[in-house]
Amino acid sequence: MNSLTLALAKGRTAEQAIKLLAKADIYFPSFTPKSRKLIFYDDSLEIKMVYVKAVDVPTYVETGAADLGIVGKDNIQESGSNIYDLMDLKFGSCKFVVAGVNKTVYTDTKKLTVATKYPQIAMEHFRKQGKQIETIKLNGSVELAPLIGMADVIVDIMETGTTLKENGLEVFETLDHISTRLIVNKASFATKSTRVHNLLSQIQNVLG
Numbered sequence: 001m002n003s004l005t006l007a008l009a010k011g012r013t014a015e016q017a018i019k020l021l022a023k024a025d026i027y028f029p030s031f032t033p034k035s036r037k038l039i040f041y042d043d044s045l046e047i048k049m050v051y052v053k054a055v056d057v058p059t060y061v062e063t064g065a066a067d068l069g070i071v072g073k074d075n076i077q078e079s080g081s082n083i084y085d086l087m088d089l090k091f092g093s094c095k096f097v098v099a100g101v102n103k104t105v106y107t108d109t110k111k112l113t114v115a116t117k118y119p120q121i122a123m124e125h126f127r128k129q130g131k132q133i134e135t136i137k138l139n140g141s142v143e144l145a146p147l148i149g150m151a152d153v154i155v156d157i158m159e160t161g162t163t164l165k166e167n168g169l170e171v172f173e174t175l176d177h178i179s180t181r182l183i184v185n186k187a188s189f190a191t192k193s194t195r196v197h198n199l200l201s202q203i204q205n206v207l208g
């Protein structure tokens with residue numbers, strides 16, 4: 001089969017990804033975000049799209065199950081996957097923050113307990129600062145942890161700041177900016193070079 005396989009992250013960025021691909025003349029006629037189907041083909045049958053959980057996209061691409069992936073930088077960094085991160089797609093913009101309810105606890109505690117969906121990113125951040133931490137891995141509603149004494153602070157994504165504000169948390173530190181990226185399997189980048197480059201330039205042209 002001569003097609004490229006693209007792993008697309010389900011969730012809040014999926015529709016923007018599909019819209020961007022459509023602008024680049026890549027259409028998936030049978031795609032709907034709520035569909036239970038896992039595989040979709042573009043109308044020219046050149047791209048096979050697998051529709052998977054965001055956190056799994058780097059794994060699909062690293063293993064070569066997919067040649068390309070569209071996923072947030074948060075999941076790419078957390079996975080530590082050995083892939084090429086080739087293009088900022090300019091949506092899904094947000095940033096990592098350290099937040100909590102009590103700044104003194106944050107500054108004075110010798111070994112912080114950090115609740116997060118991103119333990120690797122949290123550990124790396126505090127390691128660079130020479131601070132010891134213990135992480136508690138959560139899969140959502142992370143803002144709750146400091147409110148109920150489960151953790152001293154959180155490391156999480158902030159976009160509008162509404163979730164922090166509505167729960168009485170404040171930002172203590174801002175880490176990296178995050179956006180949705182196009183990632184590529186290293187072997188595919190070499191062996192399917194022409195097709196990958198054609199796709200990259202189609203997308204680059206509409207990003208401007």
Ligand SMILES: Nc1ncnc2c1ncn2[C@@H]1O[C@H](COP(=O)(O)OP(=O)(O)OP(=O)(O)O)[C@@H](O)[C@H]1O
Binds near residue numbers: 012071178
């Ligand atoms: N509040 C936000 N604003 C903008 N982008 C966000 C926000 N939260 C997450 N993102 C980006 O969108 C991606 C997908 O987020 P989403 O919440 O849909 O996925 P998820 O956390 O994997 O979902 P699930 O709750 O199903 O596990 C994230 O990996 C991140 O890059």
Ligand SMILES: O=P(O)(O)OC[C@H]1O[C@H](OP(=O)(O)OP(=O)(O)O)[C@H](O)[C@@H]1O
Binds near residue numbers: 163
């Ligand atoms: O700054 P804001 O615009 O409020 O966005 C930030 C929130 O969005 C994400 O959560 P998500 O909506 O994925 O829910 P979750 O708690 O289930 O992870 C993130 O983990 C924050 O909780």
